[in-house]
Amino acid sequence: MSRHSIAVIAGDGIGNEVVPAAIECLQRIAGVHALNLEFAHFDWGSGYYGRHGRMMPVDGLEQLAKHDAIFLGAVGSPEVSDAESLWGLLIPIRREFQQYINLRPVKTLDGVASPLAAKHPIDLLIVRENNEGEYSEVGGRMYRGLPQESAVQETIFTRLGVSRAAHFASVLAASRRGHLTSATKSNGIVHTMPFWDEIVEETVREYPGVTLTSELVDALAAHLVLKPWTFDVIVASNLFGDILSDLGSSVTGSIGLAPSANLNPEGNFPSLFEPVHGSAPDIAGKGVANPVGQIWSGAMMLEHLGHPEAAAHLQAAFESALRDGVGTRDVGGTSSTSEFTAAVLTAIDALSANYTLSPGGVAAS
Ligand code: NAI
Ligand code: MG
Numbered sequence: 001m002s003r004h005s006i007a008v009i010a011g012d013g014i015g016n017e018v019v020p021a022a023i024e025c026l027q028r029i030a031g032v033h034a035l036n037l038e039f040a041h042f043d044w045g046s047g048y049y050g051r052h053g054r055m056m057p058v059d060g061l062e063q064l065a066k067h068d069a070i071f072l073g074a075v076g077s078p079e080v081s082d083a084e085s086l087w088g089l090l091i092p093i094r095r096e097f098q099q100y101i102n103l104r105p106v107k108t109l110d111g112v113a114s115p116l117a118a119k120h121p122i123d124l125l126i127v128r129e130n131n132e133g134e135y136s137e138v139g140g141r142m143y144r145g146l147p148q149e150s151a152v153q154e155t156i157f158t159r160l161g162v163s164r165a166a167h168f169a170s171v172l173a174a175s176r177r178g179h180l181t182s183a184t185k186s187n188g189i190v191h192t193m194p195f196w197d198e199i200v201e202e203t204v205r206e207y208p209g210v211t212l213t214s215e216l217v218d219a220l221a222a223h224l225v226l227k228p229w230t231f232d233v234i235v236a237s238n239l240f241g242d243i244l245s246d247l248g249s250s251v252t253g254s255i256g257l258a259p260s261a262n263l264n265p266e267g268n269f270p271s272l273f274e275p276v277h278g279s280a281p282d283i284a285g286k287g288v289a290n291p292v293g294q295i296w297s298g299a300m301m302l303e304h305l306g307h308p309e310a311a312a313h314l315q316a317a318f319e320s321a322l323r324d325g326v327g328t329r330d331v332g333g334t335s336s337t338s339e340f341t342a343a344v345l346t347a348i349d350a351l352s353a354n355y356t357l358s359p360g361g362v363a364a365s
Contacts, residue, residue, distance in 0.1 A: 014277075026302070100164055178209050181234045
C-alpha cells in the first residue's frame with residue numbers, strides 16, 4: 001500500500017467547508033486504490049493570526065517540509081489585511097519550497113453552462129510563474145501622509161525564473177496540441193516584458209513541435225472571452241497568470257470550479273494544491289460553497305504523488321455528478337456543499353469497477 005503524509009491547511013472562510021468535503025472524497029478514492037493517505041491538520045490562517053499575531057508558527061515551513069504534499073483551502077479574512085495573510089503564509093510556502101510553477105487547468109465541464117455562448121469545448125492550461133515577477137518585496141513607501149507621499153514597487157524577472165516556466169509550459173504543450181501562447185505587455189512595460197519575451201522565445205525554440213504566439217495581455221484577455229477554445233497552453237508572469245486564470249475559470253462557468261497546483265517540479269520540497277478561489281467571506285458559513293475546485297486540486301495532488309488512475313477516477317466522479325445535473329448555486333444548481341459531495345461519493349462508488357487496480361498496479365479499466 002502506498003503511504004503519503006499530507007499537510008492540510010483549511011485556512012479561512014469557505015476553506016473550512018470545501019477542504020473537509022474534498023478530504024472525504026480523497027479518503028473514498030484511497031480505499032478503492034489501496035492508498036494510505038494520512039492527513040495532518042494545521043489550524044493556521046487568520047484565526048491563528050488573531051491568537052498569535054502571525055499566520056503560522058515561526059517553524060511553520062519546517063513542519064510542512066516533513067510532508068509529501070500540502071493541501072490548502074484559502075486564506076484571507078476581513079479582520080486581517082490581505083497583504084498580511086498572503087505574505088504571512090501562502091507566498092513564503094510558494095517561495096521557500098521553490099514552487100515556481102502554478103498550474104491552472106481551465107476546462108468545460110458537461111452540466112455547467114458557460115456565461116458565454118462558447119461554440120466549442122474549452123480545454124486549456126495556464127502556467128503561471130509563481131516565484132517572482134510583479135509580486136516582489138522590492139520597493140517601499142516614502143513621506144507617508146504628506147503631499148509628496150510616494151510608493152515604488154519593482155518587478156523582478158530572472159533568466160532562471162522565466163526560462164524554467166517556459167520549459168515547463170513547452171513540455172506540456174508538446175504533450176498536448178503543441179500550441180503555446182505567451183502573455184506579454186512589451187509595448188508598455190519596456191524593460192522586463194521584452195526580457196520575458198526574449199527568454200520565452202529562446203526556450204521554446206528547443207521544442208520543435210511547439211509553436212509560440214506572443215500576445216499582448218489586454219488582447220489576450222479579450223481573446224480568452226471571444227475564442228477561448230483556440231488556446232492550448234498559456235504561459236504568463238505571476239500577475240498576468242493570476243488575472244487570466246480567474247477570467248478563464250469564469251468563462252467555463254464559475255471560479256468555484258478552478259483547481260491549481262503550486263509545483264516544485266524537481267520534488268525537492270512538497271508541492272501545494274489549492275483551488276484558485278479565495279475564502280469567499282460573502283458566502284462563508286452558509287454551506288453553499290462549490291467544492292469542485294478543491295476536489296479537482298485533490299485529483300491533481302494524486303497525480304503528482306504518482307497515482308494517475310486514482311486521479312482520473314476522482315476527476316470522472318465529480319464530472320459525472322455535474323453531468324447528472326447536481327451542482328451548487330454558483331453553477332446554477334440548488335445543492336449544498338454536502339449534497340454535492342454526497343453525489344461525488346456515490347459516483348466514486350459507481351465508477352469503481354472501471355478504475356480498480358490490477359495486481360500489477362495498472363488500472364484495469
Ligand atoms: P474569492 O475567490 O474569495 O471570491 C470571489 C467571488 O467568487 C465571491 O463572490 C465568492 O462568493 C465566489 N466564490 C469563490 N469561491 C467560490 C466557491 N467555491 N463556490 C461558490 N462561489 C465562490 O475572492 P475575493 O472575494 O476577492 O477574496 C476574498 C478573500 O480571499 C480575500 O481576503 C483575498 O485576499 C483572499 N484570497 C485568497 C486566495 C488564496 O488563498 N489563494 C486567493 C484569492 C483571494
Ligand atoms: Mg487569484
